[in-house]
Amino acid sequence: MSSPHTGAETGALQSPPAVQVADLHKAFGDLEVLKGISLSANTGDVVAIIGGSGSGKSTMLRCINMLEMPTRGAISIKGETIEMKPDGRHGLQPANAKQLRRIRTRLAMVFQSFNLWQHMTVLGNIIEAPVHVMGVPRDEAIARAEKLLDRVGLSDKRDVYPAFLSGGQQQRAAIARALAVEPEVMLFDEPTSALDPELVGEVLAVIADLAREGRTMLLVTHEMKFAREVANHVVFLADGVIEEQGPPDVVYSAPKSERLQKFLATVQ
Amino acid sequence: MLDWIAGLASWELLALDPPGWGGVLLKGLAVSLQVAVGGYILGFLIGVGGATGKLYGGPILRDILDVYTTLVRAVPELVLILLLYYAGTDALNQLMVLIGAGPMDISGLAAGIFVIGVVQGAYQTEVLRGAFKAVPHGQIEAARAYGMTSLQVLRRITLPGMLPHAVPGLANLWLIATKDTALLAVVGVAELTLVTRQAGGTTKSYFLFFCAAGLLYLMVTLISNVAIRRIERHARRGMPAVR
Numbered sequence: 317m318s319s320p321h322t323g324a325e326t327g328a329l330q331s332p333p334a335v336q337v338a339d340l341h342k343a344f345g346d347l348e349v350l351k352g353i354s355l356s357a358n359t360g361d362v363v364a365i366i367g368g369s370g371s372g373k374s375t376m377l378r379c380i381n382m383l384e385m386p387t388r389g390a391i392s393i394k395g396e397t398i399e400m401k402p403d404g405r406h407g408l409q410p411a412n413a414k415q416l417r418r419i420r421t422r423l424a425m426v427f428q429s430f431n432l433w434q435h436m437t438v439l440g441n442i443i444e445a446p447v448h449v450m451g452v453p454r455d456e457a458i459a460r461a462e463k464l465l466d467r468v469g470l471s472d473k474r475d476v477y478p479a480f481l482s483g484g485q486q487q488r489a490a491i492a493r494a495l496a497v498e499p500e501v502m503l504f505d506e507p508t509s510a511l512d513p514e515l516v517g518e519v520l521a522v523i524a525d526l527a528r529e530g531r532t533m534l535l536v537t538h539e540m541k542f543a544r545e546v547a548n549h550v551v552f553l554a555d556g557v558i559e560e561q562g563p564p565d566v567v568y569s570a571p572k573s574e575r576l577q578k579f580l581a582t583v584q
Numbered sequence: 585m586l587d588w589i590a591g592l593a594s595w596e597l598l599a600l601d602p603p604g605w606g607g608v609l610l611k612g613l614a615v616s617l618q619v620a621v622g623g624y625i626l627g628f629l630i631g632v633g634g635a636t637g638k639l640y641g642g643p644i645l646r647d648i649l650d651v652y653t654t655l656v657r658a659v660p661e662l663v664l665i666l667l668l669y670y671a672g673t674d675a676l677n678q679l680m681v682l683i684g685a686g687p688m689d690i691s692g693l694a695a696g697i698f699v700i701g702v703v704q705g706a707y708q709t710e711v712l713r714g715a716f717k718a719v720p721h722g723q724i725e726a727a728r729a730y731g732m733t734s735l736q737v738l739r740r741i742t743l744p745g746m747l748p749h750a751v752p753g754l755a756n757l758w759l760i761a762t763k764d765t766a767l768l769a770v771v772g773v774a775e776l777t778l779v780t781r782q783a784g785g786t787t788k789s790y791f792l793f794f795c796a797a798g799l800l801y802l803m804v805t806l807i808s809n810v811a812i813r814r815i816e817r818h819a820r821r822g823m824p825a826v827r
Contacts, residue, residue, distance in 0.1 A: 431722035
């Protein structure tokens with residue numbers, strides 16, 4: 317999907333970052349949630365986004381696939397910038413619906429509250445986007461879905477409806493649904509926050525497994541220990557700005573900013 | 585007792601072939617069912633459009649739909665039927681003359697379907713609007729996040745997702761639709777009630793024919809109930825049973 321190289325792209329030897337966020341702003345009315353965030357993740361990076369509640373970390377993640385429209389800024393996926401235009405009310409709106417839909421299929425989101433489609437079986441949820449959005453033949457999608465179910469340990473739940481599963485099982489099914497579109501980037505929005513404590517481990521194990529195989533992931537989480545283990549880059553958000561970022565060992569062991577020190581002290 | 589009923593009724597009047605009126609009654613039932621099915625489907629289409637318009641449309645569209653559902657639900661159905669049937673066909677004919685075509689002959693069946701559809705549409709709009717709102721927003725968000733178009737979200741997620749919430753209300757409206765067709769007798773549509781009156785008037789066996797018609801309506805309801813139970817079970821397949 318790379319664009320033809322032009323003379324202007326002198327640094328084109330290196331592949332563009334998987335995700336690039338530039339000067340991202342988001343306001344809900346008068347409330348400014350994001351105040352200029354710039355961030356970039358290369359292919360294979362696992363970026364953990366941490367911060368207190370209300371720091372804007374979920375909003376930032378939701379702006380990347382335009383579930384929330386930014387008020388200002390730019391998002392690029394693999395070098396392709398998502399086209400936006402002014403919405404006439406101090407904000408932005410998608411300028412190219414087709415492009416946005418195509419890019420969205422390259423970004424798979426895993427939600428805090430799973431958001432599985434309740435009227436479809438686990439298998440139905442997994443093959444939905446491949447079959448109906450991407451046009452994958454049904455048998456092929458089913459064959460792939462079965463491998464994914466095996467991988468997240470839900471082979472025996474193939475024909476069960478989500479409401480009959482535990483939270484941990486639902487979230488693992490949601491991860492299989494995300495993997496089914498063979499995404500370039502996975503977006504995890506607090507994937508374990510809605511789970512009972514004893515179910516957190518099974519979901520984290522699946523995510524850690526994905527991180528190990530080199531998937532590009534952006535992970536908003538409250539699981540500090542887990543973030544340290546799986547991420548190769550940690551971003552600390554406070555009040556809508558990136559207060560500090562770096563490799564996990566540095567961020568966790570030698571935090572420079574006072575706010576991060578305080579935050580780490582309260583959560584650890 | 586049986587003698588008394590037998591005295592009132594001469595069963596041969598119900599024979600399918602003339603001079604029996606059974607065939608006429610069944611033909612009337614077929615017309616009633618055609619009007620009910622056609623009107624119900626039209627009402628469902630209006631209802632889906634109306635509900636999405638009310639939920640996601642602009643302020644002008646929402647106002648228009650509010651006027652529609654309020655007016656139709658405020659005016660007695662019999663009045664609406666007289667109004668839409670006579671005024672509607674009249675307006676259509678004047679329009680046809682205006683654009684140069686001659687006045688057209690509007691079949692009672694088509695007019696009946698239109699009238700029932702408009703009435704059903706108003707009620708179904710409200711039933712569906714409530715059901716749409718019962719679909720958790722996260723499921724719609726997930727559909728958008730995986731690249732679905734608005735139409736795909738509606739067809740693949742919102743419509744099947746709201747169905748369990750809509751079936752009880754829609755089932756009620758279906759049963760009402762089957763009986764609203766009887767009101768079309770006043771405008772001369774040869775549905776079950778009108779042909780029953782004709783049969784009764786001709787033979788003076790009113791009791792027999794209205795009992796027969798009543799039984800036919802009852803059978804429609806009983807068969808509908810079986811179908812509704814199946815549809816509801818299917819719509820609720822993803823929901824744990826609450827006891």
